Amino acid sequence: MRLVDVVGLGLSALLRQKVRTLLTTLGVLFGSFVLVASLSVRQGVHETIAREYQKYGELRKIEVRPTYGGTKEIPPEKLEVRGTMSEERRQRLRQEIQRRWKQGIRVDPAKTLTRERMKEIAALDHVKSVEPVLLQHGRVTLGKKSMDALSLAAPPDSAEFRNRLMAGSFLPSADSQSVVVTEYLLYQLGIVDDADVERAPGKTLELEYRLGRPAPSLLLTLMHGGNAQVSPEEEKVLEKVLQRLPDAFAKLDLGAEERATVEKLFKPRTPTAPEGITIREPFAIAGVLRCGDGGGTEQRWGWVAGDVDVLVPSGTATEMYFRSPRHREHGFDTVIVEVDDLTHVKAVNQQILAMGLQTVSLVDLIEREQFSYLLIFSSMTVVAVVALMVAALGITNTMLMSVLERIREIGIMKAVGAREGHIQTMFLVEGALIGVVGGLLGLLMGWVASFPADAWVRSMIEQQISIKLEESIFVFPPWLVFGTPLFSVVVTTLAAFYPARRAARVNPIAALRHD
Amino acid sequence: MIATAPSISADVSVQASDLTRTYGKAAAPIHALRSVSFTIHRGERVALLGKSGSGKSTLLNLLGGLDRPSSGSVHVGGRDLARLRSRDLARHRLATVGMIFQSFNLIPSRTAAENVALPLVFAGKRRAERRKAAQHALEVVGLGQRTDHRPTELSGGEQQRVAIARALVNCPAVLLADEPTGNLDSATADDIVALLTDHVRTHGTTLVLVTHDEDLARHCTDRVLRLQDGHLLP
């Protein structure tokens, strides 16, 4: 028997029962449509998420933090819960005491981001750079004017700042004694005219940091809220006041008991605490930055960029930061590790975790995000597969009926020489044809429907989180285009298997008995 | 006929020995055929006579390979049908025998030509070849002009002619007809029988014709086999 004839016989049998064929095919069509849609959007969202993150180059970065706590044990007497109570309640209270204790105590970092550890991280395979996130309040002086400013350590190849350069050049090297300032800072410092801004590069800016100890201006903040703008002269006075504050208590109108309390409170707690140090150094202005246009805020540290007044080369900033013995001991709060390639991020992350440090990486995050979408759309896929199964049951049912109706025809075919295999193949082909047509139409429908659906989702995303997606959230990779119709064919052919067996086994004598 | 012993099987078309077919459960068996033995030579025309329920159709179905014997053997065209695999039995039905039934057994949704060409579909013949063969077979039975008609558009006699054309389309060595005139009026019946016997004579085909018409059996065939309650009468 030739293939064309097998298909031809199956097709003509299907066409003889048009309504029935239409309905069973519709079932398959619907099932494979939902299957195509769910798989397509699943893949599309997966790729879109990866692409959106990838765009900001943030995927290759790992944020590393020190590990805190866990070293100091709670004294056993504190864990003792007295009183008559059930053992369960005692246990609960004990656990709560322990939990609060762990929260409350200020423990020094167990694993710190010291210079040595940063070198260790930098030595790992595939690590491109290790840069601290070093945001510091300091004081800048230009000529006679001075003001508080926020400085940020920046590598000389920092792209996000480079393209805001309006005069001069960017930081020449990581260790140079130079800075880049914003036009806003210059304006505040009295450099107003365009021509003056143009001439600003090359001028000397004095930077002052107070390390390891809060500024005395904090006293003012305490007394009348608000941020205090204090000149260096004023600050010297404040310092003096602070030092002599305890002496002033004697002159206050206080009772003996009150005086004792005050003296106790103001007694220096840790006489061994390292003295804070003050750094004051001149820097050459290398360039001037345009004020931020708010762009770049979708980046992880983007919000920082908006408030920064001064960029200090990362190497120089690190060196200054570590002049404080306390900083040398405790290291940085946050360090950004850049990995050379996306595929190595997880491995590097693992190695850093193995050092006992904490990490946050967007790869984790997007994997989690992708996982949640995977769950959602996979459940849709499950529904689709179930729908296909139901359609398949419909096919089995209809074809069993059809076998009974066509039993005489089957008997005739066998009588004139059809083999069991011929009859079986004919019925299997009928099932397969329904699967081919339903599967292909479902694919087509899914593809057609993806355009309005994509447009709708895009407009929603644009309105709600103002992200303009570049590509469709529906994708049709080859495995989907070929796979889903194939799957639907396999399902419907399997559905036809039992009826086909029944048809093949028809006893021709019984089928041809004419009563 | 001179009583020459059947020397070799080359001359033998059908040979049944101790052919038995039992229906139903072992507890209450229905003996449709009881140990039937006979030989039919090539080109011989044999009538199978007997009352209704005597086992004629059962025997014919065994010869046609639609059924298998409960015991005994039946050789058609040199092969023991009892031992054939299912697919070889199908091949036997396709190539060796042609069957004609009382109730025509045409597929109503297909045209005369398509019905006639049906065996050729399972033989794997091309469409054009099938068309030609069907056309020729229909011309042989005198229906060359009715190829595209459906069975419902044909009279009983014409339908049976189509069925005959279908049985002949593969040029079978053995033609098996089970009361082919049972549903036809006597004039038409005579035409049909004449058609069958003519064809058989000119082509040297073996014919087994089931009937209960004594005259017809005697006039149109070389030999008469009589069945009664599953026994072959001597």
Ligand SMILES: Nc1ncnc2c1ncn2[C@@H]1O[C@H](COP(=O)(O)OP(=O)(O)O)[C@@H](O)[C@H]1O
């Ligand atoms: N499938 C069957 N199941 C049970 N009994 C059967 C079956 N086919 C035939 N018979 C019985 O076998 C006997 C012979 O039947 P059959 O060969 O059809 O007779 P005929 O064709 O001579 O009228 C009858 O008694 C009939 O009832």
Ligand SMILES: [Mg+2]
């Ligand atoms: Mg009968």
